[in-house]
Amino acid sequence: MSAEPSVILHTDRPAAALAVLMETHPDLAVHACDSYAALPELIGRVAAEVVYSVRFDGTPRYPRLALVESATVKWVSIGGSGTDHLGHWDPARLTVTNSAGVASGMLAEYALGAMLSFSLDLRGFERRQQARIWGGGRVEPIEGKTVLIIGLGKTGEAVAKRAQAMGMLTLGIRARAKPTPSLDEVHGVDALLPLVGRADFIICCVPLLPTTRGLLDEAAFAAMKPSAVLIDISRGGVVDETALLQALDGNKIKGAALDVFATEPLPADHPLWGYGNVAITPHCAAVHDGWDIKSVRMFTDNLTRYRRGEPLENVVSPERGY
CATH class of the missing domain: 3.40.50.720 (NAD(P)-binding Rossmann-like Domain)
Structure with missing residues (x-):
């Protein structure tokens, strides 16, 4: 944990997410990524420590290995509630949180x-x-x-x-x-x-x-x-x-x-x-105007705790899946 982590916003609406994040963390180096394919290179290039990630293009192509096997990423904040698309991760090396309750x-x-x-x-x-x-x-x-x-x-x-x-x-x-x-x-x-x-x-x-x-x-x-x-x-x-x-x-x-x-x-x-x-219905029951902003706000609140060295909310156990 560092007080000024390098952060990636991995979502199909990075501009909206960035605007929310900058309200409370304007001093951070924040990088936007709106594709699955570009995420692994970006993580390595900016030595990302924190990644907020939304599963916006299905599970099969989701770049899970770039997150769970990264040498620099210490915390992955999932924009939804499910984390099965991440597979298994080592909780001693990586913390995963979700946005349970957002929808x-x-x-x-x-x-x-x-x-x-x-x-x-x-x-x-x-x-x-x-x-x-x-x-x-x-x-x-x-x-x-x-x-x-x-x-x-x-x-x-x-x-x-x-x-x-x-x-x-x-x-x-x-x-x-x-x-x-x-x-x-x-x-x-x-x-x-x-x-x-x-x-x-x-x-x-x-x-x-x-x-x-x-x-x-x-x-x-x-x-x-x-x-x-x-x-x-x-x-x-x-x-x-x-x-x-x-x-x-x-x-x-x-x-x-x-x-x-x-x-x-x-x-x-x-x-x-x-x-x-x-x-x-096409996996859209939780999708409504404003859900993504609500999710990002949950992330920014947790990011404040992270920077202060405080316990994070909604930490997911890889064994339980919640």
Whole structure:
């Protein structure tokens, strides 16, 4: 740690990020980088100690090695919440923080909107409107329904708060079960199968880890009610897409709202595109005007702590992934 570290802002909007950073750290040498390819050379050239980085062009091309194996980088501040695109790093040599909570409210609204969309059959009514058909369809309340939230970080808790305000029974799963605000029940991962069988809506909010990859598999879908709806705002890979397709084909669940996928962008020939009971969004549930500025402000607050030699907030464990 140094009081005047060399800093890189690695984002597709470096000018906006730089303007925010300069409000509180005008004395620092700050370098902007808006591409994946240019980052390794820039790190070496400026001997960067701190890098604020946004995953803005997908995971496969992300320059993780330039960050986790750098001889100079001591702290990587991730602009979002997920850190799986970094792979593993040595916490004794590199500190990684994330921006957990920066978009928890927006993600919770996405989840609530998806639940309302299915309960109000908005997709069905849209099809009837396009066919100029009057009548048919039915709406039902989400009040009194049961929602299972898998992963109770800041996003999961934000979902629970809104769901409980709508009169829903809120169930939650977390690695270490403990009483949690806005949750009627909290259980460990070993309770997954019984809980999915009780839920009308299943909302996935966990990070992608070796322990969560394929968490919602064939057995989980087999345990769900035929009226259940899956909402995935986690990371591609947590839901076994083959098992999901089998569940959809077998009418084992009512439908799904998916913002994340094992392969992104979702290939044009992927079968998920063809389901009328599946809502697809392009990994944008957390993206809204101002989210990036809010994230940079979280980074600048942490940068102040870093320069003072104080503990950083939102430090991520490579083993836990959060």
